[in-house]
Amino acid sequence: MSRKGIVRRRGAGQAALRLLLYAVLVLFCLVYLLPLVIMVSTSLKSLGEIRTGSLISLPTQVSLDAWLKAWGTACVGVRCKGIAPYMWNSVLMVVPAVLISTLLGAVNGYALTKWRFRGADVIFALMLFGAFIPFQIVLLPMARTLGLFGLAGTTWGLVLVHTVYGLAFTTLFFRNFFVSVSDGIVQAAKIDGAGFFPIFFKLMLPMAVPTIVVTVIWQFTNIWNDFLFGSAFTVGDSNPVTVALNNIVATSTGVKEYNVDMAAAIIAGLPTLAVYVLAGNYFVRGLAAGAVKG
Amino acid sequence: MAGVQLEKVRKSFGQNEVIKGIDLEIAPGEFVVLVGPSGCGKSTLLNLIAGLETLSSGNIRISDRLVNDVPPKDRDIAMVFQSYALYPTKSVHGNITFGMETRHVRRDEQDQAVSEVSQLLHIEQLLDRKPGQLSGGQRQRVAMGRALVRKPDVFLFDEPLSNLDAKLRIEMRTEIKKLHQRLGKTTIYVTHDQVEAMTLASRIAVMDNGHIRQFGPPAEIYEDPRDLFVAGFMGSPSMNLVRGTLVGDGDRLAVEVRDQEGTVSFPLPAALAAKVRGKTGQQIDLGLRPEIITHHGAHAEGAMLSNFERAIDVVEPTGPDTMLVFTLGGAEAIGRVRSDEVVEAGRPYTFEVNMDKAKLFDPESGIRL
Incomplete structure (x- = not known):
């Protein structure tokens, strides 16, 4: 839809207002971008330059040393292999957790709307409840559960935790999408001889691609950025990158290496950034999907 | 050839009885139209015949076979929905072949069936398009193609023309009648439009509030209505x-x-x-x-x-x-x-x-x- 055709007032006063509007927008833009700029520029400076220069000055000599150290040799606790192994931990945790919680959420949403059964609404309401529980409340019972399953301190334990607590949101997303899909499609498919899973995989999932993308972004961001579960349910070598980053930054011995801290923080944030850039277009579209007849 | 018999059919949703004991005997090859105001239970009755709703009590027979507990896919029926209910991510070709694929029909048989049906309905040039790229009338044709390709015993139509504009509705009406004359399959057709009922039906069942008020050929319904409801409902402007x-x-x-x-x-x-x-x-x-x-x-x-x-x-x-x-x-x-x-x-x-x-x-x- 284009708004170009809509008639607007003209004149000097209007032009001035418009100018003011853009000036304010640019100002906000700068305020918003400043922290990122400082992070990037600090990470490219040498320690000496950081100590002598000001916070917002740009690096006189661009150096990637801090990045290399953050990635490969910085000390997390007593282990000095950088954050690389912990990035890998996070990937091993986030990929299965996102895939499983998204798939289960899709099946839930589909079953709750298209194969309605007695009590479906109650079950959905109870699942929604899970979206509003502060995670601190479940720390102790969850720790006990993981212990009973023999998953305490492992990446798979973390996968289980994130899958369980992601289900409330993924189910909500998919239910809201499938509720807008015509029941006639499912009825037609039943007459065509398809059952629960063939209808799901062949018809419903392909229709839900925008919702899948939204859910994957949402889950990826939340799970990747999680610190609470990561620090509570893993130890040392199985820490996700968020915990490792904290351990680098919060280290109390030696010189504070701001450039390494900044580089490590940016590295830890890059995967979520990449997911947004790659799928961001879908994210916006998915959130608005079903808002208008289309 | 298949007839359809309904015997004391009842359907309740919770406390609400929607179908209140319906007996109906549909002869093989007949074109029966269920007509009535909205909320009279005609679509529910059609869903019961299709097997998309479960009977509360009574019996339904298709080709003399009791189908009360037979799932829709095994009833040898095909249905055309009011909303068309096309599969949006599949091409027209994929929509038509979906049922054959789930029944594992051989590929060459599928292709032959598609080409037959698409010729019959003049949709050959649309086979690669997605439903979203079709006009209302074309979607209607594809929905009918998907039903035809099953070669079912009984066709069920649930207000198939109500989403079309007036001109197209009359064209498609004629086309459905031609199709029935050519194929001679038993057809049950639900509509709230009494003109559609009069023009298409070999017999009309006028429904009101879960009952059939009168069941007979169009001329009889029009000239010999049993009561005020039937007389008032059929005919435009009304009596x-x-x-x-x-x-x-x-x-x-x-x-x-x-x-x-x-x-x-x-x-x-x-x-x-x-x-x-x-x-x-x-x-x-x-x-x-x-x-x-x-x-x-x-x-x-x-x-x-x-x-x-x-x-x-x-x-x-x-x-x-x-x-x-x-x-x-x-x-x-x-x-x-x-x-x-x-x-x-x-x-x-x-x-x-x-x-x-x-x-x-x-x-x-x-x-x-």
Whole structure:
């Protein structure tokens, strides 16, 4: 839809207002971008330059040393292999957790709307409840559960935790999408001889691609950025990158290496950034999907 | 060939009984239209026949086979939905072949079936498109193609034309009738449009509030309605109903209608009079379809005619005919005259009524006398 055709007032006063509007927008833009700029520029400076220069000055000599150290040799606790192994931990945790919680959420949403059964609404309401529980409340019972399953301190334990607590949101997303899909499609498919899973995989999932993308972004961001579960349910070598980053930054011995801290923080944030850039277009579209007849 | 039998069919949703005991016997090859106002249960009845809803009680037989507990895919039926219900991510070709794929039909047989059906429905050039790229009429054709390709015993249509514009609806109506004449398959068709019902059906079942009020061929439903509901529902504009008093004696009876403009007497033909003998002095509803209240000289020779004069409230030309709205016995009534008749709103006009086609109804029960 284009708004170009809509008639607007003209004149000097209007032009001035418009100018003011853009000036304010640019100002906000700068305020918003400043922290990122400082992070990037600090990470490219040498320690000496950081100590002598000001916070917002740009690096006189661009150096990637801090990045290399953050990635490969910085000390997390007593282990000095950088954050690389912990990035890998996070990937091993986030990929299965996102895939499983998204798939289960899709099946839930589909079953709750298209194969309605007695009590479906109650079950959905109870699942929604899970979206509003502060995670601190479940720390102790969850720790006990993981212990009973023999998953305490492992990446798979973390996968289980994130899958369980992601289900409330993924189910909500998919239910809201499938509720807008015509029941006639499912009825037609039943007459065509398809059952629960063939209808799901062949018809419903392909229709839900925008919702899948939204859910994957949402889950990826939340799970990747999680610190609470990561620090509570893993130890040392199985820490996700968020915990490792904290351990680098919060280290109390030696010189504070701001450039390494900044580089490590940016590295830890890059995967979520990449997911947004790659799928961001879908994210916006998915959130608005079903808002208008289309 | 397959017939469909319904036996004391009932369906409740919770406390709410929607289908209240329906018996229906549909002969093989028939085109039966279920017609009624919205909420009368006609779509639910169709879903019961399709197996998309489970019976509360009663029996359904298709081709003499009891199908109460048979899932939709094994009932040998195909259904066309009001919303078309096409699979949006599949091409037209994929939509048509989806059922065959789930039944593991061989690829070459699939291709042959698709080409047959697409030729029949003139959708060959659309096979690679997605439903979103089709117009309403084309989607309707694809939905029908998906049903046809099953070669089912029974076709079920759930208000298939209600999403189309007026012109396309008439075209598709003719096409559905042609298709039925060519294939001769048993068809059950749900609509709220009484014109669709009249034009398509070999028999019409008029439904109201979970019951079938009358089941018969279109002409019988139109000319011989069982009660006020059927008479009022079928026909457009609908039948005029005038409250009057039965007067006279012996065989010379008449319905007298009084209002501010005076008294009009409608003498009854002998056949009609015989049915209401002995009810002189009682109130009675006189049913006159608009086409039998018309200009002078329009009726068949030998028909029993009656004249009356009323001031015209509104003149509505439709092209071939002109509808004249007036007031008779306190109620609004419509007459239908040829379009070259000179009529002005506010002026009196003399109508001629063919009393041979008049109907009488009991005002209490609504039953036709």
